[in-house]
Every structure is written in C-alpha cells, then in structure tokens.
Amino acid sequence: MKKAESLPFSLETESVSSWLSQLSELDAISSGMELYAVLKILYRIGIGDSDLLSTLDLLSPSILHVSDKLYSLLVPAIAAEGSVNPKSRKIARLGSQLLRSHCLAYCHAAIDQPLTQDRKAHAIYSGLQLAGLTMRMNTLISERQSMTLWQKTAELYRIAVEEKLFHSAISTKVQAFKPLQSIVLVLKRNLLFALFEPYPASPERISWYYNLAGKCAELIKIENTFDSTNTYYWDTCENKPRKILPNDPEGTGLVFDIEAVSRHLLEIAPEIETHDGYFFKLRQKLSGHQEILDSIMLSKPKVHYFAIGLTAISASLKRLERIFKINRISGQPAPAASIRDLELTPLDSDFKSASPQHMNLSQRPDKSIVTDRIHLQQAKIPNYYLGHAKQDGIATGRPILIYNEQTKPKLGIIRESLSNTSPSQQVLIETIPGEPKSISIQSLSNHFEAITIEVPNRDSSAFLPPGKYSTGDQLIRSDRPESRYFLKKLIEENDHFMHYRIVSDY
Numbered sequence: 023m024k025k026a027e028s029l030p031f032s033l034e035t036e037s038v039s040s041w042l043s044q045l046s047e048l049d050a051i052s053s054g055m056e057l058y059a060v061l062k063i064l065y066r067i068g069i070g071d072s073d074l075l076s077t078l079d080l081l082s083p084s085i086l087h088v089s090d091k092l093y094s095l096l097v098p099a100i101a102a103e104g105s106v107n108p109k110s111r112k113i114a115r116l117g118s119q120l121l122r123s124h125c126l127a128y129c130h131a132a133i134d135q136p137l138t139q140d141r142k143a144h145a146i147y148s149g150l151q152l153a154g155l156t157m158r159m160n161t162l163i164s165e166r167q168s169m170t171l172w173q174k175t176a177e178l179y180r181i182a183v184e185e186k187l188f189h190s191a192i193s194t195k196v197q198a199f200k201p202l203q204s205i206v207l208v209l210k211r212n213l214l215f216a217l218f219e220p221y222p223a224s225p226e227r228i229s230w231y232y233n234l235a236g237k238c239a240e241l242i243k244i245e246n247t248f249d250s251t252n253t254y255y256w257d258t259c260e261n262k263p264r265k266i267l268p269n270d271p272e273g274t275g276l277v278f279d280i281e282a283v284s285r286h287l288l289e290i291a292p293e294i295e296t297h298d299g300y301f302f303k304l305r306q307k308l309s310g311h312q313e314i315l316d317s318i319m320l321s322k323p324k325v326h327y328f329a330i331g332l333t334a335i336s337a338s339l340k341r342l343e344r345i346f347k348i349n350r351i352s353g354q355p356a357p358a359a360s361i362r363d364l365e366l367t368p369l370d371s372d373f374k375s376a377s378p379q380h381m382n383l384s385q386r387p388d389k390s391i392v393t394d395r396i397h398l399q400q401a402k403i404p405n406y407y408l409g410h411a412k413q414d415g416i417a418t419g420r421p422i423l424i425y426n427e428q429t430k431p432k433l434g435i436i437r438e439s440l441s442n443t444s445p446s447q448q449v450l451i452e453t454i455p456g457e458p459k460s461i462s463i464q465s466l467s468n469h470f471e472a473i474t475i476e477v478p479n480r481d482s483s484a485f486l487p488p489g490k491y492s493t494g495d496q497l498i499r500s501d502r503p504e505s506r507y508f509l510k511k512l513i514e515e516n517d518h519f520m521h522y523r524i525v526s527d528y
Contacts, residue, residue: 028063030056033073038080045084050091054116057085061123065130075131075145078124082148085124086198089155092117096162097225105511105523106163106493114163114493121159122168125152129174132181143187143205144194146178150208151199157215158232162225164493164512166520167216169261176258179209179276201236210239213276214283216262217254217308221512223300231304241282252281252310265310265418284309311438311450314401318408323397326424330415330436332487332519335423336471339431339460396424398451405453407434410446419516421473421485422451423458433458433473433485435514456482462500463507469500474507474524481510482526485519497524 031037045053060081064074092113099110106114128149132142153171160167182188182205192203202208215235220228245253248266256263257275266277287305294301306314329338396411407424416422418439425431438450456475463472463486473485484497484507497507506527513521 029060029067033077035076035080038077042080042084050088050095051113051116053084054088054092054120057081057088058116058120058123061085061120061127065123065127067130074127074135075137075141078127078131078148082124082196085120086155086196089117089121089159092120093159093162100162100225108494111492111494114165118156118159118163118165121152121156122171125149125156125171126174128152129178133174133177139185139187142181142185143190143192146182146187147192147194147205147208148196148199149178150175150205150212151196151202154208154212154215154232155198157212158228161219161221161228161232164221164509164522166490166512166515167261172261175209175212178205179258202239206244207239209276210242210278211236213254213256213263213278214238214242214280217280218304219514220300220304221514223298227298227300238283238286241280241286243279243282245277245279248277252284252308253277253279280308307437311406314403314406315408315438315440315450317402317406318399319402321399323399323410324426326396326398326426328394328396328409328411328425329423330413330420332421332471332473332485335421335433335458335473336460338423338425339458339473342425342431343460397446398424405455406437407451407453409449409451411449412446416447416449418449420518424451424453431458433475454483456480464498464500464503472497481523482507483513484509484522484524486522488515488517488520491520491522 031041045056048056064077067074095113096106096110096117099107128145131137132145132149135145137145153175156171157167179188188206189204192205194200194203202211212235215232218231218235220231223231248255253266254263255266255275255277259275263276263278284305287301287308291301291305306312329335394411394413396409398407398409400407409424416436416439418436420436422434422436423431424434432453433456434451434453436449437452440448440450454475456477459474459476461472461474463470468489470487472487475483475485486497491509493509493511495509497509499505499507507524508527509522510525511523513523515521
C-alpha cells in the first residue's frame with residue numbers, strides 16, 4: 023500500500039504501531055500535537071481501499087491516554103482559578119480538538135467506508151463515545167458544544183436506525199467505553215449530558231455529571247409520541263435536544279422521556295444538594311420546574327413592564343438610564359406615577375389587560391414610553407416569578423427585562439412557557455441577582471450590545487449575543503476603549519444568548 027500523503031505512516035498495522043512507539047517518548051502536549059496533525063488528515067482522507075477504521079482503532083489507546091493527561095493537567099488550574107487561565111488555553115484547545123478530530127475520523131469511516139454490519143456498528147459506537155468525551159472537555163473549558171459534531175451525530179443515528187444497529191450490543195476493549203455497550207445507550211448519555219449543561223460546576227463535578235448521565239442513560243425511554251410532560255425532542259437538525267412544547271409538530275427525530283431520570287435525581291437530591299448548588303437548578307429544569315411552580319404565592323399579581331430579547335432589553339435599559347440621568351441633572355424628582363394606580367386584573371379566563379401600555383417615565387409630562395405589561399406573582403423560592411402576559415415571542419430560554427416605576431430593572435430568563443387557555447400566556451421567570459446595564463462592545467471586527475450584571479463583592483457577568491467566544495477573550499467598551507472585560511467562565515448558553523462570568527481590568 024502506498025504511503026498516504028502527508029501522513030507519517032502508511033495505513034498498515036506495522037507502520038502505525040512503529041510510529042506510535044516513537045510517539046510514546048514525547049510528553050502529553052507534544053504527542054497530542056502530533057496526533058492532532060495526523061487526525062486532521064485522517065478525517066478528510068480519500069478512503070479507497072484503505073482500512074481507515076483499523077488505523078483509528080490502533081490510534082485510539084494513545085489518543086485517549088493523551089486526552090486524559092491533558093484533562094488532568096487542566097483540572098487543578100481551573101479548580102484553583104475558576105476558569106482556564108492564559109497559560110492553559112493552548113492545552114485546553116488541544117484537548118478539545120484532539121477528541122473532536124478523532125470523533126470526526128470515526129464518523130468518516132462509518133459514513134464513507136464500506137464496512138460489514140458489525141464493523142459499522144463499532145465505528146458508530148466509537149464516534150458517539152468520542153463525541154461524548156468532546157462534550158465533557160468542552161464543558162470543562164467553557165466552550166460551546168460543536169455544531170459539526172451534532173450534525174455528524176445525527177448522521178450516525180440515522181445510519182444506525184436504518185441499518186438496524188441502534189440496539190446492537192458492542193464489545194469494546196477501551197476501558198472508558200465499557201460502562202455503555204450499545205449505540206442507543208451512548209446516544210442517550212450524550213443527549214442527557216447536553217440537557218445537564220453543567221458549565222457552572224467545578225471540574226470535579228463536571229466529570230461527576232458526565233458519569234451520572236451515563237448511569238441514567240438506561241432510565242431514558244424512547245417514545246413515539248409527544249404526550250408526556252417529561253418528553254424531550256432531538257430533531258437531528260438542531261445542535262441539542264429541547265423540551266417539547268404543546269404546539270410542536272410531529273417530527274422525524276428522536277423523542278425521549280426522562281421521567282425516570284427526574285425521579286432518580288429527586289431520590290439523591292438530599293445527599294447532593296448540600297454541597298452542589300447547581301444540582302437543584304438541574305433537577306428543576308428536567309422536571310419542568312414543578313417544585314417552583316407549586317411554591318407560587320397566592321397573592322394579587324403586581325404589574326411590571328417588560329422587554330424580551332437582548333436587542334430590546336439593551337434599548338430599554340439605555341432609554342431608562344437616559345431618562346433618569348436627565349431627571350437627576352435637571353433636579354426633577356424621579357417619575358412619580360405609581361404602579362398602584364394601574365388596575366389589577368384577576369387571574370382567570372378573562373385576563374385581557376396585559377396589552378401594550380404607556381409608561382410615564384419621562385422628564386416631560388407629554389412624553390411616554392410604549393411598553394408591554396406583565397403581571398408577576400413571586401415564588402417562595404427566591405428569584406422566581408410566575409408571569410402573565412399577552413404577547414407573541416415569550417418563549418422558553420429568552421432573556422427578559424422586568425421593571426416598574428418603583429423598583430430597579432431586573433434581568434431574567436424565561437425558564438418555562440406554560441400552556442394556557444386564556445388570552446394571556448403564563449411563564450416562569452428566573453431573575454439574575456444584580457444590576458443590569460447595557461454596554462456597547464467592540465470585539466475584533468464585531469460591534470454588538472451586551473448586558474452586564476454587576477453584583478457588589480462578586481464577579482460580574484455578561485449576556486452576549488450567540489457567537490464564537492472563548493475564555494480569555496477580551497471585550498472592549500466602545501465608550502471606554504481603555505476599559506476591558508475578559509470572559510472568565512461560561513455559565514449558560516442557548517440560541518438567544520451566551521452568559522459568561524467576566525472580570526475587568528479596572
């Protein structure tokens with residue numbers, strides 16, 4: 023067989039083994055870089071008569087060993103500083119790219135190489151296992167999950183289903199893979215870990231959540247309908263699964279029920295929640311926030327005003343700040359119109375008053391801001407509110423600003439969009455402690471609006487538009503070029519925002 027172009031070996035056992043023997047003398051970073059260079063070629067190589075799968079199997083033990091070494095190098099620094107420090111960024115990117123490229127190479131073999139059914143099942147299984155490890159590494163280093171890997175995962179899933187390999191038992195020699203020995207269990211683990219999203223957790227807890235997702239994989243039930251309130255959907259075109267909404271159309275993706283997972287999390291909650299602040303939020307998320315909804319106080323709702331989406335929130339914050347600033351400079355008192363003068367409507371099927379209103383927040387009596395009203399009831403659990411409003415676009419995961427003429431604005435996230443037969447819509451809102459401010463950011467060639475949350479004596483955070491960011495990236499304020507923010511740790515991300523813990527240099 024001819025030596026493959028640019029590879030340091032030919033695709034034969036002896037040649038690969040000889041090269042790996044030389045590689046074993048290098049340290050983890052150097053050998054990782056050599057392996058990464060090879061994998062970048064392998065996941066694009068023209069297969070022809072070459073046995074790519076056998077080559078990948080020969081490389082796997084070394085790649086997984088190096089990956090574990092890189093992971094171990096990162097954990098102490100991240101645990102000590104709360105994020106990837108500048109010295110560790112090279113290791114972080116190498117660790118992620120090494121696993122990602124190895125996964126893509128297995129996907130290439132499974133999709134493009136003519137294989138027997140057993141070997142194809144093995145290639146799919148290995149690709150999905152590596153996709154899971156890549157997700158774990160990306161979570162550790164605060165990187166958004168790879169959309170390319172989700173797309174490849176979808177291809178592997180479709181092949182496994184079409185060729186009846188989905189439930190096949192897989193025999194593996196890789197120790198890290200042995201707990202889950204079927205394609206369906208590995209995919210379930212990956213989907214569940216994607217729902218966990220334990221970005222705020224410590225490095226040790228991230229690994230714990232990954233292992234927990236593996237242990238809970240067998241509790242997930244694959245369904246044919248969207249009936250259950252615990253049902254999630256992965257439509258194989260999106261980059262992660264999501265909660266099924268009442269008006270979702272029937273699709274061709276994967277529908278799965280996690281009710282048994284939620285019950286298991288409830289059983290272990292007393293032991294875990296004493297030392298893990300994230301576990302409660304995760305448990306609420308997976309169970310539809312039912313405990314929080316059950317704790318809503320039975321009181322008259324208070325009227326607030328709201329804006330939805332980062333663009334609208336930014337505009338509202340700047341407008342409110344401008345009005346209050348003018349009032350301060352002119353010596354006029356703060357707007358005096360009282361929320362108590364607004365009519366409150368009972369929470370019944372005739373709830374029709376949550377419509378656009380004029381809020382008198384102006385230094386001139388003949389000027390006002392057109393706003394939308396939301397009626398809020400507080401939960402016993404701090405920072406959660408049940409809102410009733412009448413407006414399209416109030417969807418789960420979207421950021422929302424709530425404010426009135428008596429209290430400071432609060433930034434929140436819509437955690438649940440609840441079905442309701444009345445003209446109004448019910449939503450559960452979690453507010454983020456701290457003072458929200460809108461700032462203009464210049465990052466490389468991009469210019470965008472961001473929302474910062476400042477909390478005294480604690481790290482600030484920022485809500486950014488979805489995009490490609492990495493820890494350590496600097497954000498320069500357009501109005502203060504001398505002031506810079508640095509992204510420290512990813513807290514949460516979705517299609518509407520990316521929430522980072524940040525530090526400043528001033």
